[in-house]
Amino acid sequence: MMRLAEIGATARGGVCRLALTDLDRVARDQFLSWVRELGCEISIDTIGNIVARRPGADPARLPVMTGSHLDTQPTGGKFDGVYGVMAGLEVMRTLNDKGIRTAAPLELVVWTNEEGTRFSPIMMGSGVFTGQLSLDDMLKKQDRDGVSVQSALAAIGYDGKRNPGHPVGAYFEAHIEQGPILENEGISIGVVTGAMGQRWYDIEVIGLESHAGTTPMDSRRDALLAASRLTVRVNEIALEKGGNTRSTVGYMDVHPNSRNSIPGRVHLTVEFRGPEENMLAAMEQELNQACDRYSEPGKLDFSIRRVADIKPQPFFPPLVDVVRNAAQELSYTHMEILSGAGHDAVYMAKAGPAAMIFVPCKDGLSHNELEDAKKEDLEAGTNVLLRSMLCAAEM
Numbered sequence: 001m002m003r004l005a006e007i008g009a010t011a012r013g014g015v016c017r018l019a020l021t022d023l024d025r026v027a028r029d030q031f032l033s034w035v036r037e038l039g040c041e042i043s044i045d046t047i048g049n050i051v052a053r054r055p056g057a058d059p060a061r062l063p064v065m066t067g068s069h070l071d072t073q074p075t076g077g078k079f080d081g082v083y084g085v086m087a088g089l090e091v092m093r094t095l096n097d098k099g100i101r102t103a104a105p106l107e108l109v110v111w112t113n114e115e116g117t118r119f120s121p122i123m124m125g126s127g128v129f130t131g132q133l134s135l136d137d138m139l140k141k142q143d144r145d146g147v148s149v150q151s152a153l154a155a156i157g158y159d160g161k162r163n164p165g166h167p168v169g170a171y172f173e174a175h176i177e178q179g180p181i182l183e184n185e186g187i188s189i190g191v192v193t194g195a196m197g198q199r200w201y202d203i204e205v206i207g208l209e210s211h212a213g214t215t216p217m218d219s220r221r222d223a224l225l226a227a228s229r230l231t232v233r234v235n236e237i238a239l240e241k242g243g244n245t246r247s248t249v250g251y252m253d254v255h256p257n258s259r260n261s262i263p264g265r266v267h268l269t270v271e272f273r274g275p276e277e278n279m280l281a282a283m284e285q286e287l288n289q290a291c292d293r294y295s296e297p298g299k300l301d302f303s304i305r306r307v308a309d310i311k312p313q314p315f316f317p318p319l320v321d322v323v324r325n326a327a328q329e330l331s332y333t334h335m336e337i338l339s340g341a342g343h344d345a346v347y348m349a350k351a352g353p354a355a356m357i358f359v360p361c362k363d364g365l366s367h368n369e370l371e372d373a374k375k376e377d378l379e380a381g382t383n384v385l386l387r388s389m390l391c392a393a394e395m
């Protein structure tokens with residue numbers, strides 16, 4: 001048996017386990033062995049989501065579901081995603097140990113490709129499960145080496161046969177906050193009221209490769225110079241908008257990436273986050289204007305493709321109350337918090353009742369190999385998850 005953090009462990013103490021790689025397979029296989037030991041019924045759907053079902057006393061009841069993801073960022077940590085999966089596993093183990101049979105069935109899910117790093121967009125498995133993303137379109141998505149989701153799923157043996165999606169009575173996801181608020185406030189539990197919206201773009205800047213020594217400065221078509229100007233502008237857009245909006249250029253691929261050739265082509269990614277849909281729309285308008293401003297038709301051309309558009313999503317108030325009451329009854333300090341990060345719970349909330357439980361992480365750091373969290377906080381979050389699921393399962 002391997003600890004999940006060992007599967008893709010990096011020299012700096014982080015984890016690099018990209019979606020649908022062989023490391024993802026090893027982690028999925030390990031998860032399957034654990035849930036089979038618990039007597040769960042397993043189903044794998046056509047986008048690779050794994051659902052482990054613990055039968056309830058009343059099979060007619062809609063299941064109470066929890067889960068998260070096993071795929072990580074390239075410089076990922078041990079807790080982003082994995083914590084939610086392990087917390088759900090702990091809930092099921094505890095109920096087995098105590099011989100408790102809930103009225104409603106319980107389900108623990110591992111979502112495919114939550115991070116959206118190797119294959120865009122983000123939250124792919126839960127998006128297909130809830131009908132927000134088209135299965136056919138997602139299966140065709142390719143990574144930078146031209147490998148499709150469909151062939152990657154088959155290569156790791158997780159190209160399930162079951163159609164994705166089924167009615168869920170309630171969904172809870174436990175996750176580290178991935179930001180500094182809970183730690184700064186000295187609070188153990190985040191009662192998550194909702195999540196910011198986000199928009200993702202792929203941008204191509206087309207100039208012309210030419211000789212760095214012979215091409216005069218005034219006749220260059222330097223795609224990297226234009227992409228750099230755009231990068232500065234993207235950051236200014238969120239700073240100018242304020243209101244908790246965020247903007248990031250996270251990826252840039254320069255062609256031909258040779259020190260003595262003027263870059264002729266750049267592929268870069270832009271993402272915006274914000275609590276208000278109209279703010280995201282305004283930021284997108286600014287992005288389009290910036291590309292127009294930096295383009296010189298026939299000299300420097302920009303193409304923009306929006307690849308993700310996830311609306312700001314409130315969680316289901318009655319379930320948010322269940323989480324708050326559970327924290328209260330267990331005497332954990334708690335506070336309401338809005339998630340800046342996207343989570344599979346966001347798509348689940350578009351299809352049914354969903355809520356999240358946050359726990360603090362060290363220095364608010366995540367998507368970083370130094371990601372860390374305290375045992376007592378992880379335990380508190382798991383206890384709140386258990387209590388919330390039991391409450392929903394008996395409702």
Ligand code: HGY
Nearest residue numbers: 114115340341342343
């Ligand atoms: O990017 C996100 O919001 C998530 O952590 N994948």
Ligand code: MN
Nearest residue numbers: 069080081114
């Ligand atoms: Mn995550």
Ligand code: MN
Nearest residue numbers: 073080115367
């Ligand atoms: Mn993440």
Ligand code: MN
Nearest residue numbers: 114342343344
């Ligand atoms: Mn998540």
